[in-house]
Amino acid sequence: MIKIEKVTLHHITQTLKTPFTSSIGHVTERESLLVEVMDSEGIRGWGEVVAFSTPWYTEETTSTCFHLLKDILVPLTISQTIEHPEELQFIFHKVKRNQMAKASLEGAIWDIYAKKKNISLSSALGGTRNEIECGVVVGISSISSMIDQISRYHEEGYKRFKIKISPAQDIQLLQEIRKTFPDLPLMADANSAYTLDDIEQLKELDQFNLMMIEQPLAAEDIIDHAKLQEKMTTPICLDESIVTSEDARKAIELGSCKIMNIKPGRVGGLTESKKIHDLCQENGISVWCGGMLETSISRAHNIALASLPNFSIPGDISSFSRYWEQDIVLPEIKTVKGKIPVPARPGIGFDINREVLKEYTSSVTTLTK
Numbered sequence: 496m497i498k499i500e501k502v503t504l505h506h507i508t509q510t511l512k513t514p515f516t517s518s519i520g521h522v523t524e525r526e527s528l529l530v531e532v533m534d535s536e537g538i539r540g541w542g543e544v545v546a547f548s549t550p551w552y553t554e555e556t557t558s559t560c561f562h563l564l565k566d567i568l569v570p571l572t573i574s575q576t577i578e579h580p581e582e583l584q585f586i587f588h589k590v591k592r593n594q595m596a597k598a599s600l601e602g603a604i605w606d607i608y609a610k611k612k613n614i615s616l617s618s619a620l621g622g623t624r625n626e627i628e629c630g631v632v633v634g635i636s637s638i639s640s641m642i643d644q645i646s647r648y649h650e651e652g653y654k655r656f657k658i659k660i661s662p663a664q665d666i667q668l669l670q671e672i673r674k675t676f677p678d679l680p681l682m683a684d685a686n687s688a689y690t691l692d693d694i695e696q697l698k699e700l701d702q703f704n705l706m707m708i709e710q711p712l713a714a715e716d717i718i719d720h721a722k723l724q725e726k727m728t729t730p731i732c733l734d735e736s737i738v739t740s741e742d743a744r745k746a747i748e749l750g751s752c753k754i755m756n757i758k759p760g761r762v763g764g765l766t767e768s769k770k771i772h773d774l775c776q777e778n779g780i781s782v783w784c785g786g787m788l789e790t791s792i793s794r795a796h797n798i799a800l801a802s803l804p805n806f807s808i809p810g811d812i813s814s815f816s817r818y819w820e821q822d823i824v825l826p827e828i829k830t831v832k833g834k835i836p837v838p839a840r841p842g843i844g845f846d847i848n849r850e851v852l853k854e855y856t857s858s859v860t861t862l863t864k
């Protein structure tokens with residue numbers, strides 16, 4: 496039984512080691528809200544708001560999430576008696592969308608739930624792996640710089656490589672990469688940069704033996720993706736288009752994709768992530784865990800989630816050092832030969848490094864009843 500007594504929102508800003516560019520957004524400074532929940536027995540759980548400062552990836556922002564948490568979601572949750580984190584879906588039922596705000600609080604409560612049961616978050620979610628395979632993402636820059644980065648990450652042992660593409664830089668980039676790395680497990684993420692009018696250009700991508708193309712068309716679409724999948728041999732993977740398990744069901748029914756990217760923040764939390772995972776498993780759709788340029792608090796949640804059986808493709812889960820100078824958890828999250836062990840310790844399995852957290856914190860908001 497969990498009775499929430501206090502929620503602390505840590506507002507932090509970190510500078511990325513190098514700016515990250517996709518077809519729709521450019522990130523240099525990463526603002527985040529870390530959600531620390533304490534229950535009546537003093538057990539603490541951690542979650543993270545993965546929305547960005549501006550609404551370029553989804554409609555939420557750090558500020559909308561702060562408002563939702565402070566004025567709506569925390570007041571709905573505080574002093575409730577919760578037996579299982581799945582109940583939060585009912586508690587949040589009267590709040591439309593705002594998935595990233597919901598997921599941050601839900602994730603912290605999953606952490607508390609596992610800690611109170613004295614089991615790992617992985618076990619609490621039904622995970623079956625004791626290590627996960629890791630992939631890495633290379634943002635848009637010059638072709639030579641992208642190839643250099645792939646080479647470096649290849650030497651580090653990453654198991655899957657994702658490049659960001661756009662109609663302005665796709666075919667030539669892939670030709671160059673394939674010259675150097677003909678067999679690399681490679682995929683491309685377009686973040687909705689194409690429309691069906693680009694179908695001839697998209698079909699050209701079939702020659703590069705990509706594991707998949709991620710979100711080529713609009714974030715709101717599942718109809719055009721189904722039409723495109725019929726014409727392309729490269730499997731389509733949906734990211735932005737899937738915000739609920741209902742979206743997933745419809746995309747499966749329409750044949751809009753062969754693979755799904757699951758991000759707890761985008762779909763409103765771990766309970767919904769698990770539902771999508773199960774639904775995809777029943778329908779022969781592979782899933783993998785996406786990334787959001789997050790801190791290691793989300794990374795820890797993602798590692799636990801990726802230990803579920805149908806996460807059969809390495810996700811965007813890299814070492815903290817891919818993006819950050821310092822890790823805010825202990826032990827630091829690092830890949831070794833392209834893998835990360837799934838912690839067996841209770842909850843997320845990592846401790847917060849308060850010293851490092853303090854360096855990045857600009858304000859702290861405490862919410863009680």
Ligand SMILES: O=C(O)CCC(=O)c1ccccc1C(=O)O
Nearest residue numbers: 552632686785786787788789811
């Ligand atoms: O390494 C990561 O954290 C994932 C990078 C990434 O691709 C991404 C980062 C921010 C927002 C959206 C996306 C995406 O998957 O589309």
Ligand SMILES: [Mg+2]
Nearest residue numbers: 684709710734
């Ligand atoms: Mg994506």
